[in-house]
Amino acid sequence: MDNFLAPHSTEAMAHSKLSEDWLDWDISRPSFDESLVAHCASYHAFDRYLSGEDLFIPPRFPSELERVLRRHAYDSIHNSISRSRQTLKAGGYSRTCHFAEQSIRSVLNTEDNARRLLAWHRPNTAPSPVTVDMTHTTPGIKV
Numbered sequence: 001m002d003n004f005l006a007p008h009s010t011e012a013m014a015h016s017k018l019s020e021d022w023l024d025w026d027i028s029r030p031s032f033d034e035s036l037v038a039h040c041a042s043y044h045a046f047d048r049y050l051s052g053e054d055l056f057i058p059p060r061f062p063s064e065l066e067r068v069l070r071r072h073a074y075d076s077i078h079n080s081i082s083r084s085r086q087t088l089k090a091g092g093y094s095r096t097c098h099f100a101e102q103s104i105r106s107v108l109n110t111e112d113n114a115r116r117l118l119a120w121h122r123p124n125t126a127p128s129p130v131t132v133d134m135t136h137t138t139p140g141i142k143v
Contacts (some may be wrong), residue, residue: 003047003125004107004117011046014039018080031085037077038099044073045104050120058121062114066104073100 006009018040022138049055049069059065077096088096108114 003048004113005043007128009040011043011107015043015047032081032084032088032092034088034092034096035099037080037084038073038096039103041073041076041080041096041100042069042103042107044076045100046107048072049117052121055121058123059118062118064109065107065118069104069108070101073097073104075098080109 014036017036046069049065049072055068059068074097077093077100081093107131
């Protein structure tokens with residue numbers, strides 16, 4: 001994970017803050033902290049992707065990868081909203097999603113992160129050590 005989001009990154013710090021104070025992270029703030037939730041959601045999206053959780057068809061292209069990460073981030077945002085005791089300001093949900101999307105794009109556009117993430121779950125295409133020749137036929141059994 002540190003290869004994509006360093007421990008001192010905004011996303012990692014937000015994740016740490018919410019993880020440590022999960023039960024009362026929202027009480028100390030006068031309103032829902034959109035930026036904190038968005039950056040934590042971005043962190044969760046990459047963490048969930050790297051773990052392979054709920055990834056049945058690995059993405060093949062950067063656009064597919066971004067869609068997968070965005071869906072993971074939206075799940076995290078929804079979880080945070082449902083746990084929060086603060087109400088969202090008008091447009092807060094859209095802003096939170098937008099901040100998370102910006103964070104995801106930033107990571108994907110850094111160096112060759114998109115290529116490395118796409119390769120993370122790519123199936124091994126090397127030939128199996130045990131192969132069966134299916135071209136050889138045998139005569140049928142006569143009764």
